[in-house]
Amino acid sequence: MSRRFREGTNPMKLSLRSRFFACAFLVLGMLACDVRLASALPTGKVIAIPAFARKYGLPCSACHTAWPELNNFGQVFRDNGYQLMNDRDSPIWQNPSYFPIAFRITPNWHRETADHQVIDSIPGGGGGSVPIDGKVIQSGFDLSGMDLWSAGTIYKNISFVLLPSSDPTAVWHFESAFIRFDNLAGSRWLNLKFGRFELDNIISEKRFLFLTNNGGLYQIYHFNVPGSLNNFGYGDNQIGVEIAGHSINSYERYSIAVLSSNEGGVNFTTDVVPGAPPAGRSYDVNLAYTQGFNAPGFSESGIGVQRIQPFAYIGRRPTYNETTGGAALVGEGNKPFYRIGVQGIFTFKNLEIDPLFMHGYDNAYLGTATPSNSGALPAGSQGPTFNGGFLEAHYYFNPQNVVMARYEQINVGKQALPSAVTGLPGNYGNVKAYSVAYRWYPIMFSRAGLAVHAEYSITKSIGIVPESGDGTGGPPLLPTDGVWSSSTFLGFDFAF
Amino acid sequence: MTLKKFAVTFALGSIALLAAGSVEAQDVHINAAPVGSPSVESGESHIGDITGHAENGKKLYRRFCVGCHGVDGNGQGENAQWINPQPRDFTDAIFKCRSTPTGTLPTDQDLYDAVTRGFVTTNMPQWRPLTPYQRADLVAFIKTWSPRWAKEKAGTPITIPPETPVTIDSILRGRAEFQKLECWKCHGPQGHGDGPSAATLTDSKDQPIRPYNFSTGTRFMCGETNRDLYRIFMTGLDGSPMPSFADVVKPDEGWDLVHFLRTMQPLKTEEKRLWIDYAKAHQNDIKPIGPDAAAGAQ
Numbered sequence: 001m002s003r004r005f006r007e008g009t010n011p012m013k014l015s016l017r018s019r020f021f022a023c024a025f026l027v028l029g030m031l032a033c034d035v036r037l038a039s040a041l042p043t044g045k046v047i048a049i050p051a052f053a054r055k056y057g058l059p060c061s062a063c064h065t066a067w068p069e070l071n072n073f074g075q076v077f078r079d080n081g082y083q084l085m086n087d088r089d090s091p092i093w094q095n096p097s098y099f100p101i102a103f104r105i106t107p108n109w110h111r112e113t114a115d116h117q118v119i120d121s122i123p124g125g126g127g128g129s130v131p132i133d134g135k136v137i138q139s140g141f142d143l144s145g146m147d148l149w150s151a152g153t154i155y156k157n158i159s160f161v162l163l164p165s166s167d168p169t170a171v172w173h174f175e176s177a178f179i180r181f182d183n184l185a186g187s188r189w190l191n192l193k194f195g196r197f198e199l200d201n202i203i204s205e206k207r208f209l210f211l212t213n214n215g216g217l218y219q220i221y222h223f224n225v226p227g228s229l230n231n232f233g234y235g236d237n238q239i240g241v242e243i244a245g246h247s248i249n250s251y252e253r254y255s256i257a258v259l260s261s262n263e264g265g266v267n268f269t270t271d272v273v274p275g276a277p278p279a280g281r282s283y284d285v286n287l288a289y290t291q292g293f294n295a296p297g298f299s300e301s302g303i304g305v306q307r308i309q310p311f312a313y314i315g316r317r318p319t320y321n322e323t324t325g326g327a328a329l330v331g332e333g334n335k336p337f338y339r340i341g342v343q344g345i346f347t348f349k350n351l352e353i354d355p356l357f358m359h360g361y362d363n364a365y366l367g368t369a370t371p372s373n374s375g376a377l378p379a380g381s382q383g384p385t386f387n388g389g390f391l392e393a394h395y396y397f398n399p400q401n402v403v404m405a406r407y408e409q410i411n412v413g414k415q416a417l418p419s420a421v422t423g424l425p426g427n428y429g430n431v432k433a434y435s436v437a438y439r440w441y442p443i444m445f446s447r448a449g450l451a452v453h454a455e456y457s458i459t460k461s462i463g464i465v466p467e468s469g470d471g472t473g474g475p476p477l478l479p480t481d482g483v484w485s486s487s488t489f490l491g492f493d494f495a496f
Numbered sequence: 497m498t499l500k501k502f503a504v505t506f507a508l509g510s511i512a513l514l515a516a517g518s519v520e521a522q523d524v525h526i527n528a529a530p531v532g533s534p535s536v537e538s539g540e541s542h543i544g545d546i547t548g549h550a551e552n553g554k555k556l557y558r559r560f561c562v563g564c565h566g567v568d569g570n571g572q573g574e575n576a577q578w579i580n581p582q583p584r585d586f587t588d589a590i591f592k593c594r595s596t597p598t599g600t601l602p603t604d605q606d607l608y609d610a611v612t613r614g615f616v617t618t619n620m621p622q623w624r625p626l627t628p629y630q631r632a633d634l635v636a637f638i639k640t641w642s643p644r645w646a647k648e649k650a651g652t653p654i655t656i657p658p659e660t661p662v663t664i665d666s667i668l669r670g671r672a673e674f675q676k677l678e679c680w681k682c683h684g685p686q687g688h689g690d691g692p693s694a695a696t697l698t699d700s701k702d703q704p705i706r707p708y709n710f711s712t713g714t715r716f717m718c719g720e721t722n723r724d725l726y727r728i729f730m731t732g733l734d735g736s737p738m739p740s741f742a743d744v745v746k747p748d749e750g751w752d753l754v755h756f757l758r759t760m761q762p763l764k765t766e767e768k769r770l771w772i773d774y775a776k777a778h779q780n781d782i783k784p785i786g787p788d789a790a791a792g793a794q
Contacts, residue, residue, distance in 0.1 A: 056619060056621075057563060057564060057575035057578055057579055057619050058560075058563055058564075058575075058619075058621075059559075059560075059562065059563035061558075061559040061560070062559065062560045062563070071625075072625040072626070073560070073621075073623070073625040073626065075625070076624070076625040084614075084621040084622070085621075085622065086614060086615070086616055086617065086618065086619070086620070086621055086622075087616050087617050087713070087715070088617060088618075088619070248622075248624055249624040249625045250625060294627050294628065294629070304627070305625070305627055398555070398558070399558065399559045445563065445574055446563055446574075446575055
């Protein structure tokens with residue numbers, strides 16, 4: 001048997017002590033790398049979306065705590081429609097050779113593991129082969145996807161984003177594409193965005209500091225209770241229209257978005273790539289309000305403003321399709337779901353703490369994957385719920401050195417069907433994840449940028465395929481198995 | 497993954513990082529302030545109840561300001577070559593926007609307001625998104641760049657009397673002041689910033705500088721209220737050709753000038769409304785502003 005596919009073993013379960021030492025080594029390794037840099041306060045240059053930095057001549061660190069995460073100044077800039085509001089925002093004031101475009105990609109080496117995977121006992125699956133429990137390991141040099149970022153102003157108070165994005169094989173889609181009419185009626189409280197865009201969440205998965213397959217997403221932003229028809233991901237860009245506004249320093253912000261119930265899909269389907277199932281005809285609503293404040297008695301200037309944001313997403317998804325000849329045409333039988341929660345960004349000197357809590361609910365028809373036109377629900381069925389979130393911490397030695405860590409947990413509150421019916425454990429679908437990372441920006445200026453990125457992330461999911469999708473892509477042999485999936489990553493993240 | 501593999505992986509990663517670190521990074525060390533300047537350790541600013549600390553401000557300066565104002569605070573950051581007007585040279589301690597008489601140092605509040613407000617039509621943005629503490633820290637650090645801050649005290653803010661009523665008479669008197677003080681030579685007869693001297697103007701760094709164009713601007717570099725406008729020509733904009741008129745303009749005349757200047761702006765103000773009504777009724781009586789007009793022209 002291949003050493004890579006060891007039967008029935010789970011090295012990550014060796015002991016808590018082993019894992020502790022592994023993580024400690026990682027952190028020490030990062031700090032060792034950083035000591036010379038941090039103690040000497042090397043300076044240099046950080047990148048932002050260089051298209052903006054080039055336009056305004058500001059260093060990337062003006063808008064980013066650490067690229068690409070926004071600080072409050074960057075948030076205000078974004079809320080203003082990528083404008084500084086200095087009466088020089090219209091492109092007519094730019095050098096004609098300026099073009100608002102930036103590229104980003106990350107060549108990297110990474111190692112991925114996933115245990116409790118169903119594999120053939122005989123490679124090739126020939127006669128006598130039986131499914132066994134094993135571990136899948138892969139490693140090597142790789143590329144990330146590529147972002148081709150174009151954003152800015154078409155005219156004063158008319159801004160835009162066009163973001164074609166590819167996977168590592170250069171299959172492209174439109175990650176974002178919208179136009180925004182800013183400061184309508186002369187008020188910063190009235191801005192209209194139209195197109196495909198990110199939901200208004202201050203802890204953005206699109207601008208965060210983790211890159212690995214396991215750590216490069218917030219589990220809670222993509223979680224649905226196993227078995228549900230719901231495909232919603234709070235971290236996914238959606239398509240629709242948004243009314244938003246903000247105070248002059250963005251301490252107070254609001255967003256009301258009306259979105260197609262299709263997970264940001266295009267062409268009346270549920271995805272941005274060809275071949276996706278048809279979407280329904282209903283609409284979702286996202287609500288968010290942000291309140292920033294200076295903590296009372298907080299006389300240290302630190303790195304930013306304290307911010308807190310409650311949010312709610314109310315949507316519907318179809319439970320069956322109108323068909324022709326059996327082929328799906330339009331999603332129908334919409335049933336509701338919601339996600340509510342609160343997130344925050346809190347800073348103390350050079351330390352940033354980002355907590356998020358979310359509660360999710362799906363209608364029982366969605367949860368049990370029961371077409372609503374089929375009659376009664378299965379006996380004992382109920383609307384599944386989950387609770388979860390994460391706690392993320394960043395420490396900025398200086399604008400060019402940041403170390404991060406994150407803990408995530410999601411617990412399924414109610415399974416759609418009771419364990420007595422399904423035979424599944426009560427914690428089926430639960431997730432835990434741990435990530436640590438370090439980014440070093442050896443250069444920092446307003447033209448281009450580079451970050452050296454090291455990260456380790458590990459996820460445990462009970463009975464289901466990890467959100468990262470690593471391994472075989474299927475569930476474990478036993479629904480009680482906790483699948484550990486890990487990512488180790490070293491890459492060079494650059495944009496220009 | 498075994499612990500051994502894990503260790504090897506990160507040892508290699510660490511080596512790679514260290515190797516990368518050995519590459520000459522493009523440093524932006526904030527250099528020491530000139531001899532005789534207030535020290536970074538002891539520098540403070542006082543904005544109301546807030547005390548800013550230069551030591552904290554140094555970190556913020558590096559994050560937000562260094563690209564334009566430079567590692568030496570002399571306005572020669574790496575972006576300065578692309579910026580017009582040029583970033584402020586803090587080593588001179590000459591500031592345009594002050595509440596204090598010309599030639600004196602500004603107050604901490606003046607610098608704080610400038611950082612907060614930014615400068616319209618320049619690359620200096622509003623820094624309102626920073627916390628008040630952060631802005632106060634930056635002010636404290638800015639003051640470490642010049643020895644003047646150790647030798648001189650900030651000037652005493654000028655007194656701004658209550659605004660006089662906005663009337664057509666006040667506007668007409670202000671118009672006469674505009675002619676008499678030869679404001680039009682730089683700002684142009686219509687306030688378009690195209691007076692006969694406009695093309696020749698330079699600042700204290702011998703950089704070309706354009707007069708303010710009232711016909712397109714709704715805000716001023718040093719504020720947007722009538723009091724801000726009054727303060728601008730009573731204190732002057734040090735480092736620019738805009739002088740202080742405190743010695744030649746009486747307070748009431750200052751408000752008259754404010755009221756007239758407001759008629760030149762693309763704003764729906766009481767001054768504008770009064771002027772338009774007057775101009776319609778007295779179209780043939782209004783003498784043009786400029787070299788051919790008699791002093792005191794209406």
